[in-house]
Amino acid sequence: MIAEVIVDVAAYPIDRPFDYAVPTKWERVMEPGVRVKVPFGPRKVAGYVTGLKMESELDASKIKSIVEIIDLEPVLSKELLALSKWMATDTIAYEIDALQVMLPTAMRAKYEKIMRVVSPELLDDSFRTFLGNREQVTLKALQDANLLNEAKDYSEKGIVEIDTAIQQKTKIKKVRMIHIPDIKSLEIAFSKIHPNAKKQAELLRWLMKHPSSSMEASELLNQSDVKANVLKSLVDKQVIEQSYVEVYRELDAPKMRDSGRPEQLTEEQQIALSAIEQSSDLEQQETFLLHGITGSGKTEVYLQAIDHVLKKGKEAIVLVPEISLTPQMTARFKGRFGELVAVLHSGLSSGEKYDEWRRIHRGEVKVAIGARSAVFAPFTNLGLLILDEEHESTYKQEESPRYHARDVAIWRAEYYQCPVILGSATPALESYARATKGVYTLLTLTERAKQQALPSVEVVDMREELKTGNRSMFSVALAEAMRDRLARKEQIVLLLNKRGFSSFVLCRDCGTVVECPNCDISLTYHRSTESLKCHYCGYEQHVPVECPECESEHIRFFGTGTQKAQEELFKLLPEARVIRMDIDTTNTKGAHERLLHDFGEGKADILLGTQMIAKGLDFPRITLVGVLAADTSLHIADFRAAEKTFQLLTQVSGRAGRDQLPGEVVIQTYDPDHYAIELSKTQEYLPFYELEMDRRRQLGYPPYYYVAVVQFSHEDVLKAADYAHKGTSFMAERLSPSSVIIGPTAAAISRLNNRYRYQCLIKYKQEPALIPVLQQLLKHYKTNWVKDGLNLSINREPTAIF
Ligand code: ADP
Ligand code: ZN
Ligand code: ZN
Numbered sequence: 001m002i003a004e005v006i007v008d009v010a011a012y013p014i015d016r017p018f019d020y021a022v023p024t025k026w027e028r029v030m031e032p033g034v035r036v037k038v039p040f041g042p043r044k045v046a047g048y049v050t051g052l053k054m055e056s057e058l059d060a061s062k063i064k065s066i067v068e069i070i071d072l073e074p075v076l077s078k079e080l081l082a083l084s085k086w087m088a089t090d091t092i093a094y095e096i097d098a099l100q101v102m103l104p105t106a107m108r109a110k111y112e113k114i115m116r117v118v119s120p121e122l123l124d125d126s127f128r129t130f131l132g133n134r135e136q137v138t139l140k141a142l143q144d145a146n147l148l149n150e151a152k153d154y155s156e157k158g159i160v161e162i163d164t165a166i167q168q169k170t171k172i173k174k175v176r177m178i179h180i181p182d183i184k185s186l187e188i189a190f191s192k193i194h195p196n197a198k199k200q201a202e203l204l205r206w207l208m209k210h211p212s213s214s215m216e217a218s219e220l221l222n223q224s225d226v227k228a229n230v231l232k233s234l235v236d237k238q239v240i241e242q243s244y245v246e247v248y249r250e251l252d253a254p255k256m257r258d259s260g261r262p263e264q265l266t267e268e269q270q271i272a273l274s275a276i277e278q279s280s281d282l283e284q285q286e287t288f289l290l291h292g293i294t295g296s297g298k299t300e301v302y303l304q305a306i307d308h309v310l311k312k313g314k315e316a317i318v319l320v321p322e323i324s325l326t327p328q329m330t331a332r333f334k335g336r337f338g339e340l341v342a343v344l345h346s347g348l349s350s351g352e353k354y355d356e357w358r359r360i361h362r363g364e365v366k367v368a369i370g371a372r373s374a375v376f377a378p379f380t381n382l383g384l385l386i387l388d389e390e391h392e393s394t395y396k397q398e399e400s401p402r403y404h405a406r407d408v409a410i411w412r413a414e415y416y417q418c419p420v421i422l423g424s425a426t427p428a429l430e431s432y433a434r435a436t437k438g439v440y441t442l443l444t445l446t447e448r449a450k451q452q453a454l455p456s457v458e459v460v461d462m463r464e465e466l467k468t469g470n471r472s473m474f475s476v477a478l479a480e481a482m483r484d485r486l487a488r489k490e491q492i493v494l495l496l497n498k499r500g501f502s503s504f505v506l507c508r509d510c511g512t513v514v515e516c517p518n519c520d521i522s523l524t525y526h527r528s529t530e531s532l533k534c535h536y537c538g539y540e541q542h543v544p545v546e547c548p549e550c551e552s553e554h555i556r557f558f559g560t561g562t563q564k565a566q567e568e569l570f571k572l573l574p575e576a577r578v579i580r581m582d583i584d585t586t587n588t589k590g591a592h593e594r595l596l597h598d599f600g601e602g603k604a605d606i607l608l609g610t611q612m613i614a615k616g617l618d619f620p621r622i623t624l625v626g627v628l629a630a631d632t633s634l635h636i637a638d639f640r641a642a643e644k645t646f647q648l649l650t651q652v653s654g655r656a657g658r659d660q661l662p663g664e665v666v667i668q669t670y671d672p673d674h675y676a677i678e679l680s681k682t683q684e685y686l687p688f689y690e691l692e693m694d695r696r697r698q699l700g701y702p703p704y705y706y707v708a709v710v711q712f713s714h715e716d717v718l719k720a721a722d723y724a725h726k727g728t729s730f731m732a733e734r735l736s737p738s739s740v741i742i743g744p745t746a747a748a749i750s751r752l753n754n755r756y757r758y759q760c761l762i763k764y765k766q767e768p769a770l771i772p773v774l775q776q777l778l779k780h781y782k783t784n785w786v787k788d789g790l791n792l793s794i795n796r797e798p799t800a801i802f
């Protein structure tokens with residue numbers, strides 16, 4: 001038997017499975033999806049068996065044998081193996097990367113070189129002393145002890161062998177369980193107890209209230225309030241038994257409110273749910289775009305749709321943009337489905353992630369909720385996949401394999417013939433365009449679930465504030481609104497928009513942002529050269545000393561931090577209690593949940609933060625939302641800047657007035673007439689969609705074109721540019737004339753880690769040659785260019801093009 005193995009050597013120029021012989025003794029246990037160890041060149045490496053066959057086309061003498069089996073049951077199902085193949089092709093990635101991304105880190109075999117002793121009697125004394133009674137040590141330990149040369153000598157003589165160790169870092173956690181016998185046995189034990197053993201008698205009395213049960217020792221000690229030695233004496237007397245069992249690490253479940261009861265659906269919700277249920281019963285793949293305004297009850301629709309598929313014995317995956325940012329959402333799913341839910345989030349340790357993965361793998365849970373990579377949850381009978389806030393760019397992985405969770409979800413749904421729900425108040429333009437074409441089925445929720453009005457929005461022109469002498473970060477209107485809420489004991493959310501921080505130049509008098517004369521896109525500020533550049537056409541100019549429009553000298557980079565905002569807030573409203581949420585205050589485990597929890601409990605009046613507070617909050621007392629710098633995300637040199645700004649403003653506005661109290665939003669901006677800001681006043685998606693689509697058509701951007709970016713980087717700036725030109729011509733010669741290649745131009749961050757970066761952009765409508773040509777380019781790169789220190793990356797549909 002021959003196994004096809006993808007080896008874990010990404011740097012190797014050949015990206016395909018290699019044939020290895022399966023030793024006869026292992027033929028019965030060998031299956032696709034198991035990990036093995038194989039000889040590869042001089043080393044032994046780990047790999048994944050992706051297929052089995054009876055014969056190889058290769059000469060039998062050339063075929064080496066598998067030396068070790070790492071798993072006795074496959075870690076990847078046939079479905080996931082097929083998915084990895086498709087993903088590697090579709091995203092132009094290495095197959096090994098596509099395989100690895102599907103497993104929790106703890107399952108990606110970790111390598112460490114070790115030295116194993118073969119003939120201990122031939123070692124000299126000092127070396128033997130160093131080893132003590134160890135039969136093997138890591139090379140690192142040898143290196144630290146300065147014994148590498150000796151080890152090498154021994155290795156050449158065959159006295160020791162050097163190997164690549166594959167370690168399972170993650171340990172399975174065990175807890176001590178106490179098993180309490182029936183009441184009879186307890187009574188007998190009680191009658192025999194020595195009269196002086198008061199504590200033991202006390203524990204026995206407690207145990208008699210819990211006969212014939214098992215519980216964790218720590219829990220028992222806690223509840224019965226006796227000391228561990230008392231418990232031990234009863235174990236020693238064999239009154240009770242103890243054992244150690246494997247457990248899953250307990251997650252810090254965010255303790256936030258959820259009734260756990262399904263709501264009576266509104267008419268719109270019911271229509272949407274019925275459509276999804278019907279599709280699910282037909283067992284066909286169908287993708288729904290659930291477009292519902294903020295607070296319209298999309299989550300409730302998800303919950304009931306999941307309930308429907310669970311009743312059929314199927315499973316569901318729910319993706320959220322960044323799980324640690326949505327503890328409320330998780331709480332709702334746990335409230336509804338309890339133990340059937342596995343949560344996969346980035347805040348978990350790798351051990352915790354591994355536990356959750358195992359619970360899914362073993363079929364112990366039915367719903368997985370998590371960020372992007374949860375789309376690979378190892379279910380085998382999927383009935384529904386959901387992407388909440390489907391427009392979020394975090395669904396696209398920006399390192400290899402550069403997949404989009406939406407595409408993977410739809411692929412898996414095809415495999416299982418089940419529905420996908422893409423939900424958003426502000427769908428990605430691409431998604432809405434597909435829905436209007438009938439590729440996706442559009443479902444719409446136009447009203448808030450509790451019939452509340454959307455908050456009223458006021459846009460404040462910060463240029464006017466400056467003219468009247470207000471140099472603070474807070475407009476008069478916002479300051480007044482905040483005082484009002486403080487007096488009424490209502491809550492406030494303040495968003496400091498940090499996207500695009502400092503990357504563009506703005507005139508504080510007239511609001512002008514310096515743009516490219518050719519491209520209708522703002523120029524990016526390059527600190528190193530004090531210049532402004534266009535990353536689309538290569539245009540470049542010096543940073544102006546005065547505004548090109550009004551000649552004011554108040555022209556500068558735009559941006560400010562949350563810490564500064566907090567200080568100013570303190571000066572303005574010293575009595576206000578403020579919770580600040582940004583990268584600095586949320587970098588410890590559980591901090592995010594704790595801060596939100598405190599805010600929910602009313603321990604603060606104001607929640608001040610960056611983008612991370614824009615989504616998912618559902619607190620009834622929030623009645624005011626203030627946006628401090630709506631512009632910053634508008635002038636990033638990215639054709640999606642307007643879309644992202646509109647999405648952010650709509651999202652954050654949606655936090656206000658979700659319960660009984662009406663909401664109000666104040667948006668501060670230097671550019672009140674920009675359509676993305678103007679249109680966020682009404683929070684209506686369609687007018688924005690139409691305007692933005694028009695603009696994209698005129699400029700030839702997605703969704704009218706597909707795009708792919710090929711980036712070249714090198715330590716030597718001339719070589720980077722040279723290869724970029726070579727690569728660009730390589731593609732130009734092979735792609736259809738209808739495809740447009742722009743560049744090469746320098747990348748936005750033109751030097752990163754001392755590597756110079758150039759890139760070119762391919763725009764196309766229909767290009768059957770795209771994947772083959774990109775694959776040829778990659779192969780050419782790996783066989784010819786990589787040796788010269790070039791790095792090449794290919795990114796289809798990047799989330800941003802700078
Ligand atoms: P979305 O996900 O669209 O922002 P949610 O599902 O979070 O909206 O719903 C907003 C609020 O309305 C939540 O507090 C939710 O519990 C409540 N809700 C949802 N559906 C209903 C319903 N049919 N009846 C009453 N309340 C509802
Ligand atoms: Zn100006
Ligand atoms: Zn330009």
